Amino acid sequence: xxxxxxxxxxxxxxxxxxxxxxxxxxxxxxxxxxxxxxxxxxxxxxxxxxxxxxxxxxxxxxxxxxxxxxxxxxxxxxxxxxxxxxxxxxxxxxxxxxxxxxxxxxxxxxxxxxxxxxxxxxxxxxxxxxxxxxxxxxxxxxxxxxxxxxxxxxxxxxxxxxxxxxxxxxxxxxxxxxxxxxxxxxxxxxxxxxxxxxxxxxxxxxxxxxxxxxxxxxxxxxxxxxxxxxxxxxxxxxxxxxxxxxxxxxxxxxxxxxxxxxxxxxxxxxxxxxxxxxxxxxxxxxxxxxxxxxxxxxxxxxxxxxxxxxxxxxxxxxxxxxxxxxxxxxxxxxxxxxxxxxxxxxxxxxxxxxxxxxxxxxxxxxxxxxxxxxxxxxxxxxxxxxxxxxxxxxxxxxxxxxxxxxxxxxxxxxxxxxxxxxxxxxxxxxxxxxxxxxxxxxxxxxxxxxxxxxxxxxxxxxxxxxxxxx
Amino acid sequence: xxxxxxxxxxxxxxxxxxxxxxxxxxxxxxxxxxxxxxxxxxxxxxxxxxxxxxxxxxxxxxxxxxxxxxxxxxxxxxxxxxxxxxxxxxxxxxxxxxxxxxxxxxxxxxxxxxxxxxxxxxxxxxxxxxxxxxxxxxxxxxxxxxxxxxxxxxxxxxxxxxxxxxxxxxxxxxxxxxxxxxxxxxxxxxxxxxxxxxxxxxxxxxxxxxxxxxxxxxxxxxxxxxxxxxxxxxxxxxxxxxxxxxxxxxxxxxxxxxxxxxxxxxxxxxxxxxxxxxxxxxxxxxxxxxxxxxxxxxxxxxxxxxxxxxxxxxxxxxxxxxxxxxxxxxxxxxxxxxxxxxxxxxxxxxxxxxxxxxxxxxxxxxxxxxxxxxxxxxxxxxxxxxxxxxxx
Numbered sequence: 001x002x003x004x005x006x007x008x009x010x011x012x013x014x015x016x017x018x019x020x021x022x023x024x025x026x027x028x029x030x031x032x033x034x035x036x037x038x039x040x041x042x043x044x045x046x047x048x049x050x051x052x053x054x055x056x057x058x059x060x061x062x063x064x065x066x067x068x069x070x071x072x073x074x075x076x077x078x079x080x081x082x083x084x085x086x087x088x089x090x091x092x093x094x095x096x097x098x099x100x101x102x103x104x105x106x107x108x109x110x111x112x113x114x115x116x117x118x119x120x121x122x123x124x125x126x127x128x129x130x131x132x133x134x135x136x137x138x139x140x141x142x143x144x145x146x147x148x149x150x151x152x153x154x155x156x157x158x159x160x161x162x163x164x165x166x167x168x169x170x171x172x173x174x175x176x177x178x179x180x181x182x183x184x185x186x187x188x189x190x191x192x193x194x195x196x197x198x199x200x201x202x203x204x205x206x207x208x209x210x211x212x213x214x215x216x217x218x219x220x221x222x223x224x225x226x227x228x229x230x231x232x233x234x235x236x237x238x239x240x241x242x243x244x245x246x247x248x249x250x251x252x253x254x255x256x257x258x259x260x261x262x263x264x265x266x267x268x269x270x271x272x273x274x275x276x277x278x279x280x281x282x283x284x285x286x287x288x289x290x291x292x293x294x295x296x297x298x299x300x301x302x303x304x305x306x307x308x309x310x311x312x313x314x315x316x317x318x319x320x321x322x323x324x325x326x327x328x329x330x331x332x333x334x335x336x337x338x339x340x341x342x343x344x345x346x347x348x349x350x351x352x353x354x355x356x357x358x359x360x361x362x363x364x365x366x367x368x369x370x371x372x373x374x375x376x377x378x379x380x381x382x383x384x385x386x387x388x389x390x391x392x393x394x395x396x397x398x399x400x401x402x403x404x405x406x407x408x409x410x411x412x413x414x415x416x417x418x419x420x421x422x423x424x425x426x427x428x429x430x431x432x433x434x435x436x437x438x439x440x441x442x443x444x445x446x447x448x449x450x451x452x453x454x455x456x457x458x459x460x461x462x463x464x465x466x467x468x469x470x
Numbered sequence: 471x472x473x474x475x476x477x478x479x480x481x482x483x484x485x486x487x488x489x490x491x492x493x494x495x496x497x498x499x500x501x502x503x504x505x506x507x508x509x510x511x512x513x514x515x516x517x518x519x520x521x522x523x524x525x526x527x528x529x530x531x532x533x534x535x536x537x538x539x540x541x542x543x544x545x546x547x548x549x550x551x552x553x554x555x556x557x558x559x560x561x562x563x564x565x566x567x568x569x570x571x572x573x574x575x576x577x578x579x580x581x582x583x584x585x586x587x588x589x590x591x592x593x594x595x596x597x598x599x600x601x602x603x604x605x606x607x608x609x610x611x612x613x614x615x616x617x618x619x620x621x622x623x624x625x626x627x628x629x630x631x632x633x634x635x636x637x638x639x640x641x642x643x644x645x646x647x648x649x650x651x652x653x654x655x656x657x658x659x660x661x662x663x664x665x666x667x668x669x670x671x672x673x674x675x676x677x678x679x680x681x682x683x684x685x686x687x688x689x690x691x692x693x694x695x696x697x698x699x700x701x702x703x704x705x706x707x708x709x710x711x712x713x714x715x716x717x718x719x720x721x722x723x724x725x726x727x728x729x730x731x732x733x734x735x736x737x738x739x740x741x742x743x744x745x746x747x748x749x750x751x752x753x754x755x756x757x758x759x760x761x762x763x764x765x766x767x768x769x770x771x772x773x774x775x776x777x778x779x780x781x782x783x784x785x786x787x788x789x790x791x792x793x794x795x796x797x798x799x800x801x802x803x804x805x806x807x808x809x810x811x812x813x814x815x816x817x818x819x820x821x822x823x824x825x826x827x828x829x830x831x832x833x834x835x836x837x838x839x840x841x842x843x844x845x846x847x848x849x850x851x852x853x854x855x856x857x858x859x860x861x862x
Contacts, residue, residue, distance in 0.1 A: 126727060129734050136737045138749045139790075141666040146786040150793065157794040167800045171810045176772040182786070182799050204794075206746045240712070244719055249669055249726045256730065257666045385683045386670035387659065390722045394686045395715050443668035469708040 007201060011208045014200035015051075015215050019043060021078045022050020024085035032283040034093055041226035041274070045288075047219035048264075048271045051212065052295040054078060055192040058160070067161050071199045105235040112236045119243045123221060126252060131214040133256040139206050144259020147183030149209060152194035154179060156204035160195060185364075189298045190261050213258035220267045221246045224459055227274040231281055233466040241462040244396075245455045250388040250447045261300045262448040268296040268303075269456040272310050273419070276317065277460065280411050289314060301365060306452055309422040316418040317411045324414075360434075373437035375446075382446045389447075392454060400461035407464050416460045423453040479699045486691050490684075495647045498678045499555075499601035516543045516614070516637075529635040532616070535628060540617040543634075548577075551609050554639030555600040556646040561590035563630040564616075566660045566736040571615040572597075577608035584613075588657035591732070594636060595657065596650040601678065618754055620663045655681035659729040660736070681725060689718045755787055757851045758820060762791035765818060765854040768846040769795045775816045775854075778825065778836070788820055811839070813859050820852035829853050833861075 023039075023046025030038055057074040066073055107113040139145045154162050162179055170180035194209040201208050224245055228238035245251075254263035272292035278284035289310075297307035316324060338344075343356030354361040361367040383393040400420055407413030427449060431440040439445030516530045518541065532541045557572070564570070566589060573584035583604035588595055599605040614634070640646060659669055670680060696710040741749050751759050769775060775797040777788045789797040797818075798810075811817070817834060819826045825834060826848075834843045834855055843855035 122723075122727075126730075129727070129730050133730070133734045133737055136734075136741045136749075138746065138753055140661075142663070142786075143666075145790040146799070150790070154794045167798065170798065176774060176796060179796050180798055180800070181789075206750075240716055244715065247719065247723045247726070252726075252730065253665055253669060256733075257661065260666055382668055384686065385680045386668060387680065387682050387722070387726060388669050390682065390719050390726075391686050391689060391715065394690070395711075399711075443664065445667060447668050448666075465708075469704070 007208070010200045011197065011211050014197050014208070015047075015212065017075060017078055017082075018050030018054045018196075019047045019215075019219075020050070021082035021085070022046030022048070022053060024082050024089055025049060025053075026288060028085045028088040028092070029285040029288045030278075030283060031285060034089070037226050037229050038283075040222055041230055041278075044219045044222035044226060045271050045274065045292075047215065048267055048295060049291065050078070051193050052189065052268075052298065053081070054196055055189040055298070058192045058196060059188065062160050067159055070160060071196070074196070107235060112234075116236050116239045119239050123243060123246055126247065127214070127217055127221070127255075130217065130252050130255040134210050134213055134258040135207055137257070139210070139259055141257045141259050143183075143261075144257075147181070147186060148190055148259055148261060149194060149206075150181050150183065151188065151191035152198060152209055153204050155191070155195045156198040160192075185301075187298050187300060187303070189295075190264060210258035213255050213263065216263055216267055217246070217251075217255045220263075220270060220455070223267070223270055223274055224455070227270075227277060227459060228463055228466070230283060231277055231463045231467070233463060237462075237466045241459070241466065244390075244392075244462070245458050248389055248392060248451075248454070250451055251455070254448075254451070260448065262451050265296065265299045265303055265306065265452045266455050268292060268299060269306060269310070269452055270459060272296060273415075273456040273460050276314065276415060277412065277463065280317065280415070286314070286318070302449070302452070304365065305426055306423075309419065309426060312422055313415045313418045317415040368434045368436075370433050372433060375431050375437050375440040378440045378443065379431065379446055382440070382443050383450065386443075389450075389454070392458065396454070396458050396461070399465060400457050403461040403464040403468075406468060412460070412464055416457065416464065419453075419460070420457055423457065427453070475699055479695060482695050482699065483692060486695060487688055490688055490691055491648075494679055494684055494687075495644060495651060498647050498651055499598040516545045516634075518543045529633050530614075530637070531634075532632040533628070538617070540615070541632075542616075543614045545612045547609060547612055549609055549639070551576075551599070551606045553641055554609070555598065555605075555642040556640045556650065557597045557599050558594055558636060558638045558640065558646075558649075559587065559590060559597070559634065560592075560594045560636035562592055562633040562635065563628070564590040564592075564632050565618075565628070566658065566732060567619045567662075568616050569619055571613075571617075573613035573615060574605070574609050575611040576604075576606075577610050582613075584615075588654060589660055591658050593653075594649075595653040596646060597654075598642075598647055598650040598678075599639070600642060619660065620754065651678065651684075654678065655684065656725060658732050660733055682722060685718050685722055689714050750791075755784070755791075757849070758784065758787055759791055761820065761847070761849040761852050761854075762788060762818075764849050765847040766792060766795065768854065769816060773814075773816050774798070774812075775818055776811065777818045777820070778822055779819075780821045784820055788818055792818065811836070811841070811857055811860075813857055815857045816846070816854055817843070817857060818852070818854045822852065826853050829855055 020043075023043040026042040026046045026049055027034065027039070030042065032038060054074055057077050058070055061067075061070045061073045105116070107116065139149050151162075151164060162177060164179045164181050164184040165173070166184055167180050170178060193212055197208045197212060198205050221242055224242040225238050228241050229235065233241070251263060251266070254260055272289055275284055275288040275292050276286075279286050279289055293307045293310045293314075296310060297303045315327060319327060338355065339357060343354070345352075345354040345356065347353070351363040352361050353363070357370060359367070359369050383389055400416065404413055404417040404420055408417065430436045430449065431446060436445060518530075518532065530543060532543070535541050561570075568589065570587045570589060571584050572587055573582050575582055583602070585597075585599075585602055587597060614637075616632070692714050693711060696714075697707060700706045700710070741752060744752065753759065769792070773796065775792060775795050777785050777792075777797060777799075779785045779788060786799055789799040817836070819829070819834075825836070828834065829843060829845050829848070832842055832844070834841045834857070840861040842858040842861060844858055845853055845855050847854045
C-alpha cells in the first residue's frame with residue numbers, strides 16, 4: 001500500500017482539499033491585490049486554517065450523530081466552503097485585478113541569486129531527509145504512540161464515536177464501548193486530522209497519519225518566506241530568515257520523528273503572527289489573526305495560554321494608547337491584588353477554579369502546585385549548549401529584544417514586545433515555579449515549549465530588523 | 471574600512487579564534503602531569519563474555535550479539551590512570567543506534583565505574599578520560615559494553631562484524647585534547663529516546679563544551695572585534711552580524727544535516743521495503759509486539775484488558791500494540807489490583823514470570839486476590855488470560 005500511486009494520490013488529496021479550502025478562505029480575508037506571493041502566503045496559511053477547519057467539521061458532524069457520514073460530509077462541506085470563498089475571491093479579484101501569478105524573484109546581483117538558490121536547495125534537501133525519515137519509521141516517539149495517535153487509531157478501526165474517559169471513570173463504568181487513555185483529555189484537533197488522513201485510505205494506516213507533519217514543515221517554510229516578502233523584505237533576506245528558522249534542529253526533529261503536537265502549535269503561532277503582521281501592513285483582516293488563535297488554543301492544553309498571550313498582543317496592537325495603559329495598569333493591579341489577598345478559589349457547575357500563590361487549579365489546564373525551583377542551568381544547557389537551536393537563543397533573543405525596542409513606538413513593536421514579554425514570562429513561570437521544572441531538568445519539555453514561541457518571535461524580529469537595515 | 475584596518479581585523483580574528491580554541495582545549499578537563507612514553511595497547515587482551523567474537527592480536531571483532539542484542543568485552547590490565555588520560559578508539563561497522571559504554575575497575579576496590587562513549591562512526595575518536603573524576607589510581611579491568619538505544623530499531627543480527635581495530639590509551643597532550651574536542655563536536659547524534667524533546671548529549675555523556683557553544687563563542691568574539699575595530703557604524707554592524715550569523719548557522723547545520731543523513735541512511739537500510747506491520751516488528755520490543763499479535767485475535771469486541779507489567783513504559787507500549795482493544799493504560803501493580811477486576815476481564819501479563827508461571831495451572835494471583843483463569847495466549851515474556859472467577 002505504501003508505494004502505490006493510489007495511496008499517494010489519496011493521501012495528497014486528503015491534504016490538498018483542506019489546503020485549497022483554507023487557502024481560498026484566507027485569500028478572501030486579504031485586503032490586497034492577488035499576486036504570486038499573496039497566493040503563496042494564502043495557501044501556506046490556508047494549510048493550517050484548512051486542517052483546523054476540517055477537524056472542526058469532523059467534530060461537529062460527530063456531535064450531530066452523523067458518524068457514518070463524517071468523511072464525505074466534511075469533504076462536501078469543505079468543497080462548499082471552498083466554492084463560496086472562491087466566488088468571493090474571484091469577485092474581489094476582478095475588482096482589484098490579478099497580477100502575474102508566476103514570475104521569478106528579482107535579485108540585486110548574481111551572487112544574491114546563487115546564495116538564494118543554495119539556501120532553497122538546502123532547505124528542500126532537509127525537508128526531503130526529515131520527511132523520508134518520518135514516513136519510514138513506525139510510530140516512534142513516546143507521546144505519539146501513548147497519546148496523540150491512540151484516538152486516531154481506535155477511531156479508524158472502531159468508529160469516531162468511541163469516547164475516552166479518565167481511568168477512575170473507566171474502571172467503574174459498565175459500558176464496554178468507553179475507552180481510557182492517559183491523554184484522554186488532550187484536545188482532539190490533531191487526532192481528528194490523523195483520523196481524516198486514515199479514512200482517505202480506508203482505515204488505520206500508520207504511515208499516512210505522519211504525512212501531515214511533513215506538509216506542516218513545508219507550509220511553515222512557505223509561510224515564513226512569503227510573510228517576509230509581503231512585509232517588504234528582499235528575496236535574499238527573506239530566504240536567509242527562512243533558512244535560519246527552518247533549520248532549527250529541534251524543529252526538524254519534530255518532523256523526522258513525527259507524532260508530537262509541538263510543531264503544529266509552533267506553526268499555528270507563526271500563522272497568527274504572520275496574519276497580524278499583514279493586518280498591520282494593511283493587507284489582511286484582523287479576523288484572520290483571531291481565527292489563527294482559535295487554532296492555537298485547540299491543539300494542546302497549553303495552547304490556551306498561548307492563545308491568551310496572542311490575544312493580549314492583539315490588544316496591545318489595536319487599542320488606543322489610553323486604553324492600552326489602562327489595560328496594563330489593570331493587569332498589574334490584578335496581579336498585585338492576587339498576590340496580596342492570597343488569590344481566589346470557587347466552584348462552578350462542579351468545576352474547581354483555584355488560583356493562589358501556592359496552587360493553580362483550573363478546568364482543562366489541571367492542577368499545578370507552585371514553588372520556586374531554579375532551573376537556569378538546565379535551560380542554559382538545553383537552549384545554548386546542546387544542538388537543539390543552533391544560535392537562536394544566543395543571537396535571536398537579543399535581536400528580538402533589540403528589534404522590539406527599536407520599533408517601540410509602532411504597532412509592530414508593541415505586538416512583538418508583548419509577545420516576547422508574556423511568552424518568556426509564561427515559560428519562566430512554568431519552568432521555575434511549577435512542577436514543570438522537572439521537565440526542564442530532564443529536558444523532556446523545555447525545548448518543545450520554547451518551540452511554540454521561537455519561530456513566531458523570530459519571524460517578527462527578522463522582518464523588523466530587515467526593514468530597518470534594508 | 472581602510473586596508474590597514476581590514477588586515478588588523480583579520481589578524482585579530484585569527485588570533486582570537488586561536489585563543490578561544492586554546493582556552494576550550496585547556497579547560498576541557500584536568501591535566502595530568504604524567505605521560506606514557508609510547509602508546510599503550512591492550513586489544514589482544516579482550517575477552518568477550520556476551521556475544522561472540524574473535525581477535526587476531528591486533529583487533530577485536532564482535533561477530534554476533536547475545537539474545538538481548540548486546541555484547542560485552544572484558545580486558546584484565548594494570549596501568550596508571552594518569553598515564554592513560556586519553557583514549558583513542560576506532561571501530562568499524564558499529565551500529566548507529568547502539569550505546570557504547572566503557573567501564574573500569576581500580577586496584578583500590580571492586581566498584582565498577584563507567585562512562586558513555588560517542589557512537590564510533592568508522593573514524594578514530596578520542597576521549598579525555600581525565601574528565602572523569604573516577605579515572606584515577608591503578609586501572610585493573612576494562613569493559614566495552616554495547617547495547618541498543620532504548621526505543622531504537624536495533625539489529626538482532628549484525629550485518630557485518632563490529633571491528634575495534636584501535637583501543638589505545640595515551641598520555642595527556644594538547645594534540646590529543648584537541649582531537650578529543652573535535653571528535654566530540656563532530657560525532658554523529660543518532661536518535662535516542664529523548665531526541666524528539668532534546669538532541670545531543672545525555673547527562674552521562676559528558677564531553678565538555680558542545681559545538682553550539684564553541685561556535686557561538688567564536689561568533690560573539692568576531693562581532694565584538696568587528697565592533698571594536700570597525701566602529702559602531704550601523705551598516706557595518708548589520709552586515710557583519712548577518713554574515714556571522716549565517717556563516718555560523720551554516721557550519722552548525724552542516725553537522726546537523728550530516729547526523730540526520732546518517733540516521734536516514736540507517737533507517738532506509740533497516741526499514742525500506744517493509745510493510746507497516748513488519749516495521750512494527752522491527753522495533754526494540756519485538757517480543758512484546760509478537761505477544762500482542764498472539765493475544766489480539768482472542769480479544770472480543772466488548773472485552774476490557776488490564777495490562778500488568780513491570781513498569782509504566784511497557785504498560786503503555788503493550789496498550790499501543792493491543793489497540794484497538796479496550797485497554798487500561800494505567801499502570802496496574804500486581805500488589806494493588808483493587809476492585810478493578812471483574813470476571814470476564816482479560817489480563818495481559820508481560821515481564822511478570824512469577825505471575826505468568828501459575829497461569830498454566832489455571833491460576834493467577836494479583837496482590838491478595840487469586841483468580842481462576844483461562845489462558846488465551848502464551849508467548850515469550852508473558853501471557854494473556856481471561857478471569858473466570860475469584861477463589862475465595
